[in-house]
Amino acid sequence: MPLLSVVVPVHNVERYLRACLESVLVESSAEIEVVAVDDRSPDGSAGILREYASRDPRVRVVTLAQNVGLGRARNAGFALARGEYVWFVDSDDRLAEGAVGAVCARLRELRPEVLLVDHDRVYEDGAVERDASSPVLRGVDGVVSLDERPELLRLQHTAWNKIVAAELIRAHDLVFPAGWYEDFPFSHPVLLAAERIAVLDRVCYHYRRGRDGAITTSVSARHLEAVEQYRALWAGLAARGPRFRRHDGRLFRLMIDHCLAVMGNADRLPSRARRDFFRRVVLLYREHRPAGGYPRPGSLGRIKHELIRLGWYPAYAALRWAWRSSRTLRERRRGNPSAGAAAAVPAPRRSDHFDRREAAIGAGMDYGR
Structure with missing residues (x-):
């Protein structure tokens, strides 16, 4: 059983998918697996997934019968995850250099139920900025509870800045809903359910901003x-x-x-x-x-x-x-x-x-x- 399952939902991200997968697989660690979910992507993403699965046994691909959206695609990937911990990574983003090794080391060291990581924002013009919520991660040593550090609720409430024990998700039946803004009905209950929360105060995730087709750039x-x-x-x-x-x-x-x-x-x-x-x-x-x-x-x-x-x-x-x-x-x-x-x-x-x-x-x- 791998220590960490990285669940990657995929839809219409052919331009970014290789960079995402490479950032996860660049470290030759047997402690991880990648569960890639082809959410009926209309572009060449499915072919890229098959290519990676054919050459790296750590990659498994599931193809959904119909497009279900980001939240339900994450649920489908989690249902097949074998790892002790799960990291939901969006396929147009990428992990920072050394992130997988650092995350696995912290998980082995502290055995938290939730590990929080920092991220930055990467724009299409190359600009990079730290997130405004990053300071809440400062000075958290060892394992804490939310009652001890309630300010951790202010960390940007996305799924991808939290590595979560699979057993915690199953024990409380924490799933992603359908539709837009699916993160916070999952992210907040995860923190409220956990008794052991740890922090890795380093940028582990590069969050892409400003690309065409993203929800955050869609007037709707x-x-x-x-x-x-x-x-x-x-x-x-x-x-x-x-x-x-x-x-x-x-x-x-x-x-x-x-x-x-x-x-x-x-x-x-x-x-x-x-x-x-x-x-x-x-x-x-x-x-x-x-x-x-x-x-x-x-x-x-x-x-x-x-x-x-x-x-x-x-x-x-x-x-x-x-x-x-x-x-x-x-x-x-x-x-x-x-x-x-x-x-x-x-x-x-x-x-x-x-x-x-x-x-x-x-x-x-x-x-x-």
């Missing part, structure tokens, strides 16, 4: 699915009992910050869908606000949370436009030649990352393959 009304995924998250936590409800206040704060980030981002939500998204978030707020309250953000974030509480969309739209206008003026003073064109956009139709500043730490804004 499907981003409304984020609200329904949060509703499913709360239902799942309630069904699992008190152990999963002990950090409701922190989770509620993260949820509202994340919804504000999605709603304010013109690169995701079409302007015509923003009012509907706001209405749904208001309902989510009223349904799940903890009876004992929750930790509020400061400054602009507090104002936005209050507008959600009150359900005042016109005030939110005006605030969003005012923020964008002030940003445009600042850019013009710095000599940005595109600022003048941006200023001509009618209010309050467009904005770029209106909520990024308030939601930067632990909002988990980025999803999808």
Whole structure:
């Protein structure tokens, strides 16, 4: 039985797939296996998977009968995983040099139920930046519980920055739902279920940003699915009992910050869908606000949370436009030649990352393959 199963769902990523697989297989370790899931990819990805499986016995390929989406493809891969631990790696991303060996060494040393790793963001133009949530990993030695280090909930809530004991997943029936924003109904319960959490404070994962076709670059009304995924998250936590409800206040704060980030981002939500998204978030707020309250953000974030509480969309739209206008003026003073064109956009139709500043730490804004 391998120590680590790397589950790689594959769909329409022919351009990036070899780099992903090479980054996992470059170390000749018998402690790992790769379970690659061909989610009925329409490009040449299936041929690449067959090629790697034919020359490396650590690679197994499963081809799904129909396209099921990222979450369910991960579930299909996990069902076949034989490793003691599972790492869900997206096929348009890649692992950092030495990551597999470092992860396996930490797993053998500490035997945690969840191992958290750091990542950076790699853009199509070659730019690289650390994630804003990375500082929560600092200074975590040995094995801790979430009650000892509750700030770990603020780590970007994706699946790929967590290596999870397969037994923990099975014991609590933790699965990925269908649809967009499938990560956090899995990622949060994993941390709440674990009694032994460890950290590998080094960049182990290169997260690709800005590629064509990725969810994070798709302007679509499907981003409304984020609200329904949060509703499913709360239902799942309630069904699992008190152990999963002990950090409701922190989770509620993260949820509202994340919804504000999605709603304010013109690169995701079409302007015509923003009012509907706001209405749904208001309902989510009223349904799940903890009876004992929750930790509020400061400054602009507090104002936005209050507008959600009150359900005042016109005030939110005006605030969003005012923020964008002030940003445009600042850019013009710095000599940005595109600022003048941006200023001509009618209010309050467009904005770029209106909520990024308030939601930067632990909002988990980025999803999808």
